Amino acid sequence: MYLRGLFPLLPLLLLPIASALGTSCIKVVAALVGRPSDIFYHFQREICDVGCKPTIPHWDLWARNNTFVPAARDIARRLRAPHEEAALIRMGDEAADSIKTRCGPLLGGRDICSDDDTLAGFGNCFKKTFLRSALLSVPTLLPMVSDAICKEQYDFLNQEELWQEIIPGNMREYAQACQNLEDGMQVLDTNWDGMGGTMGI
Numbered sequence: 124m125y126l127r128g129l130f131p132l133l134p135l136l137l138l139p140i141a142s143a144l145g146t147s148c149i150k151v152v153a154a155l156v157g158r159p160s161d162i163f164y165h166f167q168r169e170i171c172d173v174g175c176k177p178t179i180p181h182w183d184l185w186a187r188n189n190t191f192v193p194a195a196r197d198i199a200r201r202l203r204a205p206h207e208e209a210a211l212i213r214m215g216d217e218a219a220d221s222i223k224t225r226c227g228p229l230l231g232g233r234d235i236c237s238d239d240d241t242l243a244g245f246g247n248c249f250k251k252t253f254l255r256s257a258l259l260s261v262p263t264l265l266p267m268v269s270d271a272i273c274k275e276q277y278d279f280l281n282q283e284e285l286w287q288e289i290i291p292g293n294m295r296e297y298a299q300a301c302q303n304l305e306d307g308m309q310v311l312d313t314n315w316d317g318m319g320g321t322m323g324i
């Protein structure tokens with residue numbers, strides 16, 4: 124349902140890529156889009172159920188440098204394009220800015236775990252915005268990939284270890300840090316309003 128607005132874009136973006144690269148790269152996108160429900164399940168269990176109160180500023184206070192940056196480094200290594208690490212990080216930062224701008228207001232000052240509706244609403248907005256950013260990044264990503272590389276990424280994304288161990292493990296690390304982020308949150312919250320408006324995607 125949340126994909127409706129993107130449908131006019133999909134054939135435009137995906138068909139030329141599919142014909143250029145074969146189907147492996149499309150399967151990567153499908154694997155990414157299909158998994159968010161796993162992520163919510165783990166988010167609820169590993170983060171909400173242990174009493175964290177995640178807010179948007181926690182991304183910059185903790186998650187960006189501790190999860191996203193190492194992941195971007197790892198992806199650049201697996202793409203055999205270590206010099207693209209900075210470009211990948213820039214793409215992630217742009218996606219994060221987009222998510223802050225579009226989904227942050229849905230929280231209305233609550234934390235992401237405050238109730239089921241808040242988590243679901245933020246989660247849906249997150250999925251939609253993440254996919255939108257991924258599609259908008261295609262022109263940047265295209266020169267970095269080939270069908271063979273996409274096949275490898277797909278195999279990586281499709282392994283249960285990633286979804287059942289690595290991602291929940293990252294969440295547990297955040298859960299250990301989350302209580303200590305509350306103080307910094309107050310400070311960042313006060314100058315949050317103007318952030319993230321620069322991307323416009």
Ligand SMILES: *[C@@H]1O[C@H](CO)[C@@H](O)[C@H](O)[C@H]1NC(C)=O
Pocket residue numbers: 183184185188
């Ligand atoms: C995250 O890393 C960036 C760049 O290395 C640095 O400028 C920033 O202060 C770091 N943020 C935190 C919260 O440590």
